[in-house]
Amino acid sequence: MTTSLRYATRMASIKASDIRELLKVTEQPEMISFAGGLPAPELFPLQRIEKIAARVIREQGMQALQYSTTEGYTPLREKIARRMNGKFGVSMTAANILITGGSQQGLDLTGKLFLDEGDVVLCESPTYLGAIQAFTTYRPKFVEVQTDEFGMDPDHLRKLLQTVPKIKLIYVVPDFQNPTGRCWSLERREQLVRLADEFGVAVVEDHPYGDLRFESDPVPTVLSLDREGRVIHLGTFSKTFCPGYRIGWVAGEQEVITKYVLLKQATDLQTSTVVQRELDLYLNEYDLDKDIEGIVDVYRKRRDVMIETLREEMPEEVRFSKPAGGLFAWVQLPDHLNARDLLERSLKQMVAFVPGGSCFPNGGHENTMRLNFSNMDEARIREGVRRLGQVIREALAVGAGRL
Amino acid sequence: MTTSLRYATRMASIKASDIRELLKVTEQPEMISFAGGLPAPELFPLQRIEKIAARVIREQGMQALQYSTTEGYTPLREKIARRMNGKFGVSMTAANILITGGSQQGLDLTGKLFLDEGDVVLCESPTYLGAIQAFTTYRPKFVEVQTDEFGMDPDHLRKLLQTVPKIKLIYVVPDFQNPTGRCWSLERREQLVRLADEFGVAVVEDHPYGDLRFESDPVPTVLSLDREGRVIHLGTFSKTFCPGYRIGWVAGEQEVITKYVLLKQATDLQTSTVVQRELDLYLNEYDLDKDIEGIVDVYRKRRDVMIETLREEMPEEVRFSKPAGGLFAWVQLPDHLNARDLLERSLKQMVAFVPGGSCFPNGGHENTMRLNFSNMDEARIREGVRRLGQVIREALAVGAGRL
Numbered sequence: 001m002t003t004s005l006r007y008a009t010r011m012a013s014i015k016a017s018d019i020r021e022l023l024k025v026t027e028q029p030e031m032i033s034f035a036g037g038l039p040a041p042e043l044f045p046l047q048r049i050e051k052i053a054a055r056v057i058r059e060q061g062m063q064a065l066q067y068s069t070t071e072g073y074t075p076l077r078e079k080i081a082r083r084m085n086g087k088f089g090v091s092m093t094a095a096n097i098l099i100t101g102g103s104q105q106g107l108d109l110t111g112k113l114f115l116d117e118g119d120v121v122l123c124e125s126p127t128y129l130g131a132i133q134a135f136t137t138y139r140p141k142f143v144e145v146q147t148d149e150f151g152m153d154p155d156h157l158r159k160l161l162q163t164v165p166k167i168k169l170i171y172v173v174p175d176f177q178n179p180t181g182r183c184w185s186l187e188r189r190e191q192l193v194r195l196a197d198e199f200g201v202a203v204v205e206d207h208p209y210g211d212l213r214f215e216s217d218p219v220p221t222v223l224s225l226d227r228e229g230r231v232i233h234l235g236t237f238s239k240t241f242c243p244g245y246r247i248g249w250v251a252g253e254q255e256v257i258t259k260y261v262l263l264k265q266a267t268d269l270q271t272s273t274v275v276q277r278e279l280d281l282y283l284n285e286y287d288l289d290k291d292i293e294g295i296v297d298v299y300r301k302r303r304d305v306m307i308e309t310l311r312e313e314m315p316e317e318v319r320f321s322k323p324a325g326g327l328f329a330w331v332q333l334p335d336h337l338n339a340r341d342l343l344e345r346s347l348k349q350m351v352a353f354v355p356g357g358s359c360f361p362n363g364g365h366e367n368t369m370r371l372n373f374s375n376m377d378e379a380r381i382r383e384g385v386r387r388l389g390q391v392i393r394e395a396l397a398v399g400a401g402r403l
Numbered sequence: 404m405t406t407s408l409r410y411a412t413r414m415a416s417i418k419a420s421d422i423r424e425l426l427k428v429t430e431q432p433e434m435i436s437f438a439g440g441l442p443a444p445e446l447f448p449l450q451r452i453e454k455i456a457a458r459v460i461r462e463q464g465m466q467a468l469q470y471s472t473t474e475g476y477t478p479l480r481e482k483i484a485r486r487m488n489g490k491f492g493v494s495m496t497a498a499n500i501l502i503t504g505g506s507q508q509g510l511d512l513t514g515k516l517f518l519d520e521g522d523v524v525l526c527e528s529p530t531y532l533g534a535i536q537a538f539t540t541y542r543p544k545f546v547e548v549q550t551d552e553f554g555m556d557p558d559h560l561r562k563l564l565q566t567v568p569k570i571k572l573i574y575v576v577p578d579f580q581n582p583t584g585r586c587w588s589l590e591r592r593e594q595l596v597r598l599a600d601e602f603g604v605a606v607v608e609d610h611p612y613g614d615l616r617f618e619s620d621p622v623p624t625v626l627s628l629d630r631e632g633r634v635i636h637l638g639t640f641s642k643t644f645c646p647g648y649r650i651g652w653v654a655g656e657q658e659v660i661t662k663y664v665l666l667k668q669a670t671d672l673q674t675s676t677v678v679q680r681e682l683d684l685y686l687n688e689y690d691l692d693k694d695i696e697g698i699v700d701v702y703r704k705r706r707d708v709m710i711e712t713l714r715e716e717m718p719e720e721v722r723f724s725k726p727a728g729g730l731f732a733w734v735q736l737p738d739h740l741n742a743r744d745l746l747e748r749s750l751k752q753m754v755a756f757v758p759g760g761s762c763f764p765n766g767g768h769e770n771t772m773r774l775n776f777s778n779m780d781e782a783r784i785r786e787g788v789r790r791l792g793q794v795i796r797e798a799l800a801v802g803a804g805r806l
Contacts (some may be wrong), residue, residue, distance in 0.1 A: 003661065005605045005633065006571060008519045008541070014665050040464035049464065053456040061452065062444035064605035101504055101671040108670045112540060116411045133669040137515060138411070168409060202408045230408065242468035244676035256408065262417050266536040267511045268504040272675050273647035 013134040013136055021357055022343060026352045032384035034371040037178060043295055044242050048286055056277045068273040070265040072099025072249070076280040080235065080249055088224045095254045098261055099271045103208055103236040103248035107266075110204055110232065110250075111167070112263050114141045119168040122160060124152060125367035126359035126368070128178045128206060131171055139166070142361035149321065151184030154191040155203070161199040169202050174222055175324025176209040179359045179370035183324050186219050193225045203231045209326035211292050214300040216324060229253035237251070237279060239327070240292050246277045299327070299374050305381045306373040313314050313389030315396055320366050330356065331369040337395055338366045349387040416539055422761055425746060429755045435580040435787035437774040438755040440581060440730050446698050447645050451689055452681070459680045471676040473668040475502025475652070479683040481650055483638065484786040491627045498657045501664055502674045506611055506639040506651035507686060513572070513635065513653075515606055519542045522571040527555060527703075529762035529771070531581045531609060534574055543571070545764035552724065554587030557594040564602040573599060573606045577625055579729025580614040582762045582773035586727055589622050596628045606634045612729035614643050614695050619727060632656035633752035638684060642730070643695050649679045702730070702777050708784045709776040714793050716792030718799055733759065738797055741769045748798070752790040 025032040055062050055136035069079065084092050100106045107130065115121070115138035123131070124145030125162045132142065143164055146156040151174065161167060173191065174184040184192075205222040223233040229252070236248035250260050264270070282288070306329055307322045314320070319332040333339060339355035346353065356368025373381060429436040459467050474480065480497035487495050503509045510533065518524070518541035526534070528547030535545065544711040546567055554577065564570060575595065577587040588597075599606045609623040626636040631654070639651035653663050667673070685691070709732055710725045717723070722735040736742060742758035749756065759771025776784060 004603055006517070006603075007662065008507075008515065008517055008522075008571075009518065010519075011662065014662075014669070016661070016665060036470065042471050044465060044468045046468075048463040049468070050457050050460040053460055054453050057449055057453040057456055059447040062447060065447045065449075065452070065647035066440055066444050067439065067646045068643075071483065093473060101674075104669075106672040112411065113414065114409070114411055117412075119411075132671075136595055137666065168411075201406055238470075239551070243470045244468035245700070246412075246671065246675040248675070258419070259410065259414065266507075266533075266540050267670075268649065269533070270649070271504075272678055273651040275675055275678060295551055297543040399497050 010137055010139055011138065017328060017358065019340070019343070019355060022347065023136065023352055023354075026348060027136050031350050031352055032376060032387070033352040034373070034384060035354050036375060037372055038375040039239055039243060039295070040298060040374055041328060043298060044099065045286070045291060046325045050284065052278050052285065056281055060277060063276045064274045068270055068276075071272050072097065072271060073280055074275040074277050076283070077249075079252070079280065079283050084235070084251060087218075088221045090224055090250060096249045096257055098257050098264060099276060100248045100250055100264065101208065101268065101271050102238055102243070102246045103133060103230070103234040104130055105251045106234040106248055107131050107206070108137070109134045109260050109263050109267065110234075110322055111138040111140075112267075113259055114168045114174065114202060119166050120164055121156065122157070122170045123361065124172060126179055126356060127361065128173055129359050130360045131206065132359075135171070141189065143167075144360065144362060147182075149182060151182070151188030152222050154188065155194065157192070157195055161195060161201065167199070167201050170205055170262050171197055171204045171206065172222065173206045173209075175219070176206060176212060176323055176328075177326055178209070178326070179327045179354070179356060180330040181321065181323025181326050183219065186321060189222050189225055193206050193231070194228075196230050197228050201230070204234065206234045207240050208234075210234045212296055212299060212327070213325040214296060214303060228255070228298060232256060240288065240295065241279065241282070245279060247275060247279055274302040276331050282396065300383055302365065302373040302376070302378060303329070305378045306385060307373065309385035313386050314322055315389070315393055317396070318392060327372050329371045329373060331371060333367040333369065333392065333398070337392070339369045340366060340394060342369075342391055347387055349383045349391060351387045351391070353388070359398055413540055413542055414547055416542065420744070420761065422743070422758060425750065426755055426757075431753075434753050434755055435779060435790070436755040437776070437779065437787060438757050440775055441778040442642055442646060442698070443777055444702060446701060448689070448694060449452045451685065452774060454683050455681050455688065455766065458656060459677065465678060466679045468675045469676065471679075473664050473673050475500065475674060476676065476679040476683055479686070480652075481677050482683065483654070485639070485656060489527060490593050490621075490622045493627055494499050495654060499654055499660055501653045501667060502679060503651045503653055503661050503667065504671065504674050505641055505646070505649045506609065506637040507533055507537060508670075509653045510534050510609070511638040511649055512539070512663050512666050512670065514538045514541040514664055515670075517571045517605060521716070522569050523567055525560070525570055525573045526764065527575060527580065528770065529582055529759060530574065531806070532762050534609065535762075535764045538574075546570075547765060548765065550585075552585060552641055553597060554585070554591030557591065557598065560595070560598055564598060564604065570602070570604050573604055574609065575606065576608060576609045576612075576627065578622070579615060579726055579731075581612070582731055582757070582759060583733040584724065584726025584731045586622065592622065592625050592628055595607065596625060596630075596634070599633050600631050604633070608634055609637045611637075611639045611642050613728070614804060615699055615702060616728040617699060617706060626654065632659070634639075635659060643691065643698065644682065644685070650674065650682055667775055705776040705779070705781060705784055706732070708781045709774065709788060712785050712788035716789050718792070718796050721795060730775050730777040732774045732776060734774060736770040736772065736795065737799070738770050740795070742772045743769060745772075745794055745798060749791055749794045752794060754787045754790045754794070756791070
């Protein structure tokens with residue numbers, strides 16, 4: 001039976017992704033998937049979490065299973081504030097932190113808080129697909145800022161800030177960006193903050209991968225450089241602990257967080273009390289930074305294997321960079337190749353990836369690919385990249401006309 | 404430091420509730436609180452949940468802690484569909500169910516899916532405060548339908564459907580409504596569905612309390628009466644299992660659910676995998692309906708004590724009804740009394756409640772009160788109502804002029 005319900009206008013711009021349909025096959029166990037952004041589940045500290053989960057119910061069950069405050073569990077918010085103070089040199093308290101259902105909810109609430117229809121979001125080119133989806137609900141225009149290996153081009157950013165009306169947000173993923181793996185230089189971060197201050201625009205720093213650094217020293221976060229309370233920082237435990245908990249946070253000026261709390265309350269009242277208390281107890285009992293070191297060791301090796309195999313297996317015309325952290329490598333094919341077509345061929349060889357075109361909010365760049373290296377073991381990474389190289393070589397041999 | 408960020412226009416209508424500020428004191432343990440809609444935590448099956456929580460990590464930890472599909476955990480969706488089929492005489496499968504972060508998220512996604520600025524939501528008068536908050540984000544107008552003890556007045560509803568432009572949704576809580584405790588008659592439900600069909604408007608049936616029936620037989624849900632796929636049904640385990648899990652669902656035509664899934668994906672990717680799997684295992688291992696019988700027995704007694712004490716302690720001018728289920732009793736004071744003023748006095752006597760005026764989206768009706776009876780034991784209910792009677796009698800003695 002077909003319903004004849006009338007939806008909101010925004011639904012015209014919200015479509016099912018054809019890529020996501022294609023990628024449904026990645027659930028097959030024999031598939032070598034470079035597609036998702038999934039952490040390695042074999043690194044989840046299962047025995048510890050089993051103990052913690054039981055203890056939370058045993059020791060604080062009546063509170064853990066009850067409604068709680070929208071802001072989140074205060075001891076957890078305090079711990080997050082202390083971690084941020086230690087790592088980023090900021091001075092946060094629980095009042096600066098709202099617990100969210102993953103950092104994706106932080107993006108949705110950000111759209112709700114800032115965006116009217118027709119407002120402009122400045123973003124890197126390419127940018128995180130999930131942010132495009134979250135913001136699109138609020139019907140902004142995306143204007144892509146020219147971006148090189150060091151971050152946004154400050155001259156282009158300035159020019160856009162001077163000429164484009166109704167800019168509400170600058171959205172950035174400065175550490176090991178999804179999809180490119182790029183890490184911004186300190187200089188570019190400073191320039192971003194200066195320009196945001198000059199033009200009075202909010203900056204959203206999405207920071208899921210900052211802890212997953214494989215080499216050299218951390219660069220200060222954009223939040224660390226903020227002097228005017230203009231930066232909103234989105235954090236998550238999905239990549240450093242586990243994503244199945246769905247715990248992220250928004251950090252910022254208390255006045256701004258108060259507004260996020262109002263929206264969160266109307267949106268889902270609060271994030272699950274029980275998982276918040278489990279995470280809090282875990283942080284009490286164990287050393288998360290030590291866990292992260294273990295994760296980083298594994299991912300570094302996987303990154304190395306992927307890059308090494310790309311060097312061996314990819315035709316000369318294919319470019320890629322070596323990310324210094326995070327989960328993703330970014331591949332640029334010759335202009336005339338289309339990664340969406342390649343994906344169909346590649347899936348027949350049981351290898352999946354995300355065509356990079358979907359990470360450009362205004363389209364184009366169909367000759368790019370995002371490859372995840374965190375979720376497959378080294379042997380499968382080697383084999384998958386080998387097959388992918390074969391698919392690309394065949395496509396190049398056939399020539400552009402056939403694609 | 405004060406930020407000078409520019410927020411979305413919608414933020415003008417999203418304000419912190421002064422009532423919520425007042426009620427922050429209800430966290431004091433000596434407070435007798437009739438204010439929240441909290442279940443009785445002493446009824447949470449703690450020992451079972453402790454076992455279940457540990458087992459899920461032990462037996463399926465790598466899946467339970469990983470990302471999962473936006474739709475929700477399929478076995479849980481299947482169980483929910485089967486429960487609904489058995490209770491409501493509908494024919495649902497997992498494809499008709501989206502797992503949400505409590506039914507509050509179902510309300511938010513409903514607003515996202517249907518509401519443009521200026522669209523109209525028809526609702527009961529009064530209606531659920533959380534629905535007002537969720538929908539307000541999308542800037543609709545609320546038009547209150549005249550409502551008596553049997554449900555919406557069908558003549559008034561028809562008149563509004565004929566005359567008010569841009570009606571997108573009819574929002575109802577037919578079983579033991581929050582705030583009034585009212586249960587709609589079958590006839591009124593049938594009339595609602597007929598009118599919705601005639602005028603082609605979607606109906607949202609919010610159904611958190613339907614399982615908490617204290618006497619007589621269930622009335623078919625509005626969903627059960629739907630023949631044209633026009634009803635969206637919101638369910639939750641918050642009142643029958645525990646709210647700290649934050650698990651609710653949206654049920655409806657597959658075509659509509661597909662749209663909800665797109666929005667949920669952009670909003671927070673998915674609800675926590677681990678709590679979904681815990682709930683699923685609980686439903687495998689234990690008889691939730693048996694648990695619910697136990698909850699109903701306790702709440703029925705508490706309802707009885709509250710109504711009995713209201714009869715004993717309230718001045719004659721005060722009216723209240725005896726709800727046949729749910730969590731709330733509704734009190735109407737003489738017109739010249741203002742429940743917000745009474746709340747301030749009552750809090751000094753360590754008794755809290757929700758002034759009913761906040762449940763009317765267009766204001767007025769400040770002489771009403773919502774009293775929760777599920778969260779306090781019988782002795783405290785008796786004592787709280789006694790003190791409340793005293794406060795009201797004093798207010799009446801002082802006379803309208805002083806209020």
